[in-house]
Amino acid sequence: MYYVIKNQRHSNKAFTLVELIAVISIISILASIAIPRFAAYSEKAKKQVCKINCLQIERDYELYLTINGLEHSDILFDKFLDKYEKTICSDHGDITYVNGKVKCSIHSAEDKNEIEDDDSEEVPFL
Secondary structure, three states: OHHHHHHHHHHHOOOOHHHHHHHHHHHHHHHHHHHHHHHHHHHHHHHHHHHHHHHHHHHHHHHHHHHHOOOOOHHHHHHHHHOOOOOOOOOOOOEEEEOOEEEEOOHHHHHHHHHHHHOOOOOOOO
């Protein structure tokens, strides 16, 4: 009789197959929601880092031109960029100096698209 009671206690501690399937399905649903959001935050962070790096290089380049009394040229800007050993844009965009602004070929184009989308005359849906 003691043997039967011991087996009943032991079997009550285990998970059933249905419980395991339910837990796995809940975890997979939560993961399918969380992973795309994480990827979006990651892309946004890359864009912000590139933007900040471009602003810093713009300030440094303008300071370099002012201190040395030089005029801007594309060759001079390329030589100035060679001093930076680190990658400015994590997506390896081309960095250019146009109209007094340092721009990334990838992320500056995205900024223009966002500005054009914001200027629409439609009333947002509330």
